[in-house]
Amino acid sequence: MSTVRAAGILLGKELRLEFRSRELLSATIIFALVVVVLFSFAFDPTASESRRYGPGLLWIAFLFAGSLMLNPSFSREQINETLDALRMAPISPFAIVLGKMLANFIFMSLAELILVPVFAVLYNISLAGIVWRLVLVLMLGTIGLTVTGTVFSAVSAHARMRELLLPLLLLPILTPLLIASVESTASLFQELPALDRTWVAFLAGFDIVFLTASWLLCDYLLEE
Amino acid sequence: MKARWFFTIIVAALIFLAGYAALFVAPDEKTMHAVQRIFYFHLPSWIAMFSALCVVFYANVAYLVTKKRKFDALGVAGVEVGVMCCTIGLITGPLWARPVWGIWWTWDARLTTTFILWILYISYLLLRGLLEDPEKKATLSAIFGIFAFLDVPLVYLSNRLWRTQHPQPVIAGGNGSGLDPVMGEVLLLCVAAVFCVMVLVYIDRYRLELLRNECDELKFEIESRSVQAANLGGSATRRVGS
Numbered sequence: 001m002s003t004v005r006a007a008g009i010l011l012g013k014e015l016r017l018e019f020r021s022r023e024l025l026s027a028t029i030i031f032a033l034v035v036v037v038l039f040s041f042a043f044d045p046t047a048s049e050s051r052r053y054g055p056g057l058l059w060i061a062f063l064f065a066g067s068l069m070l071n072p073s074f075s076r077e078q079i080n081e082t083l084d085a086l087r088m089a090p091i092s093p094f095a096i097v098l099g100k101m102l103a104n105f106i107f108m109s110l111a112e113l114i115l116v117p118v119f120a121v122l123y124n125i126s127l128a129g130i131v132w133r134l135v136l137v138l139m140l141g142t143i144g145l146t147v148t149g150t151v152f153s154a155v156s157a158h159a160r161m162r163e164l165l166l167p168l169l170l171l172p173i174l175t176p177l178l179i180a181s182v183e184s185t186a187s188l189f190q191e192l193p194a195l196d197r198t199w200v201a202f203l204a205g206f207d208i209v210f211l212t213a214s215w216l217l218c219d220y221l222l223e224e
Numbered sequence: 225m226k227a228r229w230f231f232t233i234i235v236a237a238l239i240f241l242a243g244y245a246a247l248f249v250a251p252d253e254k255t256m257h258a259v260q261r262i263f264y265f266h267l268p269s270w271i272a273m274f275s276a277l278c279v280v281f282y283a284n285v286a287y288l289v290t291k292k293r294k295f296d297a298l299g300v301a302g303v304e305v306g307v308m309c310c311t312i313g314l315i316t317g318p319l320w321a322r323p324v325w326g327i328w329w330t331w332d333a334r335l336t337t338t339f340i341l342w343i344l345y346i347s348y349l350l351l352r353g354l355l356e357d358p359e360k361k362a363t364l365s366a367i368f369g370i371f372a373f374l375d376v377p378l379v380y381l382s383n384r385l386w387r388t389q390h391p392q393p394v395i396a397g398g399n400g401s402g403l404d405p406v407m408g409e410v411l412l413l414c415v416a417a418v419f420c421v422m423v424l425v426y427i428d429r430y431r432l433e434l435l436r437n438e439c440d441e442l443k444f445e446i447e448s449r450s451v452q453a454a455n456l457g458g459s460a461t462r463r464v465g466s
Contacts, residue, residue: 158360
């Protein structure tokens with residue numbers, strides 16, 4: 001079976017599993033919302049200040065929410081040792097990782113789809129005219145987040161205190177992604193929005209580097 | 225054993241000589257004066273750290289390819305030594321920056337990069353502490369080590385694009401840069417001395433890790449043997465009793 005088809009089937013399984021309960025998605029959205037609201041208490045932003053702090057705040061909320069949401073991705077498979085069953089299937093290990101990456105990407109995108117409009121309302125930022133460029137930035141940032149996050153979720157799944165360990169491993173690795181996403185989002189929130197191409201290219205580069213690395217390393221990641 | 229003592233004594237002599245040269249032989253800097261002398265240990269500690277972490281990257285890749293335990297030992301020893309050198313650099317940097325820049329710390333490209341690097345490799349050690357199974361520990365920490373190493377240039381590039389304040393390379397940084405020849409010689413001595421200390425500690429830590437692994441294996445064998453013996457003994461008495 002081709003890797004893409006196997007990954008597609010696994011993606012279907014992940015989506016079915018999630019949409020039966022929807023607990024992961026709703027918890028992620030509420031958590032990110034809480035972060036956004038708490039920031040407004042901590043900084044009390046006025047309109048011009050929210051242009052400056054807004055992008056950073058938005059991405060910190062995504063990163064924190066993502067590092068919590070990605071935890072069950074692999075640890076969920078351990079309860080009934082279903083990861084062993086997946087490993088025994090005649091598919092490449094990358095298909096398993098890719099399926100999970102795609103599922104996490106979809107969950108994260110759904111969370112962002114709800115959060116960004118709420119954020120725009122709460123912080124008085126007009127999204128008119130920048131929607132598609134913002135979608136591009138969000139997509140590139142989310143790919144980077146879910147690619148590294150899924151791999152690290154598999155790493156931390158075997159450890160003690162894994163809920164605490166995953167953010168600890170993931171957030172420092174994501175610093176370049178945070179800077180690039182914040183800067184490119186900030187370039188869109190200006191009075192005259194102009195997408196900063198350097199940062200978009202940097203984001204794409206980040207995604208490519210870590211996607212390639214996880215493709216090369218996934219055999220070792222899933223071995224028993 | 226004899227060679228190790230010999231090497232240790234040479235390195236100890238070298239580091240004292242380097243300290244003396246940095247404090248008394250090197251000429252005074254025009255604007256920064258005595259504070260500048262910390263540079264003779266600041267730069268070498270970065271060079272030592274960077275060499276140690278390159279060995280770690282090699283060890284991580286080699287472990288995944290060959291699955292030999294000695295590469296895992298090489299990796300963890302290198303991370304510990306690298307973190308130690310990084311800590312020295314992170315302490316000497318602010319000590320210099322306070323009188324010269326007027327601030328302890330600034331979020332400049334190089335400073336931020338090394339700070340993130342430090343956190344990344346501490347997380348590596350933390351991850352190892354939280355994994356039980358030795359083989360999982362070795363494999364997963366090697367994967368994390370490779371990701372961390374790949375991340376470092378990206379962190380640097382992103383901060384470089386963002387903002388930078390650290391002095392540009394003075395030694396080969398284009399026109400108007402360059403060191404006094406005596407300063408250059410002292411610096412070279414210090415680099416060699418600190419590098420040798422790093423190598424010495426690295427080798428010792430590597431040996432210790434190998435011994436630890438051996439010890440664990442022996443313990444495991446003793447345990448399995450005593451379990452076996454207990455089982456045999458138990459069945460023997462049962463036979464006698466019946």
